[in-house]
Amino acid sequence: MDTFQKIRVGSPQWLPNQQYARDVLGRVLSRRRMLTSEMRELAEMVQLPV
Numbered sequence: 001m002d003t004f005q006k007i008r009v010g011s012p013q014w015l016p017n018q019q020y021a022r023d024v025l026g027r028v029l030s031r032r033r034m035l036t037s038e039m040r041e042l043a044e045m046v047q048l049p050v
Contacts, residue, residue, distance in 0.1 A: 004042050022046045
């Protein structure tokens with residue numbers, strides 16, 4: 001999550017266009033019971049259903 005946050009801050013336009021980032025974030029979030037606000041923001045940014 002730290003790496004995703006750094007990318008979001010440094011290159012916000014890059015992240016939504018990366019299928020690999022979407023796949024990895026989807027796997028991370030699928031294993032979580034509750035999502036933090038940061039996780040929800042990232043999911044929305046890469047267009048994952050929350």
